[in-house]
Amino acid sequence: MSLLGPASRQSVTDARDQVGSVPFLAVLEGWCEAVVYERGLTPIRRELTAMIRLLTAHLPWICEQPWVADFAEEIRDLVRTSQRITMTEPRRELLKGVMCPSCSMASMVRYLPDDYAARCMNCDSIRLDEHDYRLLVESQARDAQHAVNP
Numbered sequence: 001m002s003l004l005g006p007a008s009r010q011s012v013t014d015a016r017d018q019v020g021s022v023p024f025l026a027v028l029e030g031w032c033e034a035v036v037y038e039r040g041l042t043p044i045r046r047e048l049t050a051m052i053r054l055l056t057a058h059l060p061w062i063c064e065q066p067w068v069a070d071f072a073e074e075i076r077d078l079v080r081t082s083q084r085i086t087m088t089e090p091r092r093e094l095l096k097g098v099m100c101p102s103c104s105m106a107s108m109v110r111y112l113p114d115d116y117a118a119r120c121m122n123c124d125s126i127r128l129d130e131h132d133y134r135l136l137v138e139s140q141a142r143d144a145q146h147a148v149n150p
Helices: 024-039 049-057 070-084 130-148
Strands: 091-094 109-114 119-120
Touching: 024 049, 024 070
Parallel strands: none
Antiparallel strands: 091 109, 109 119
16 A cells, blocks of 8 residues: 555545545645635645645645634644654653643643643643643642642
């Protein structure tokens, strides 16, 4: 199987014949075609760096579109697939003693490398930068101290 291999030029008529990962280039090409069409741009060549450059350049506009969740999910799937294939998944470190402010579980982790200082494995809605993570730890430490020494 080649994830960079060509996609079928025919329309999908039966969803049951769709198994496995969609080739990377086909996913990127589909999103590039959508951006080019909706923005009235000149079509680009079907080359990896050209497609990535186009999508990156129009990312602020993409984030305002009603289909941004679908875009994000498909791009996230490409990242996960490439990490699995190349064995480059981020290292996950459990942040012991830190409770998620949303679900109250001890499920806060730090992925290295990552854009966030901490995130919750359970609810995935909590993603903290370094400043907010430090404030959370300090707050929970104060609460724990007050519970022990009222």
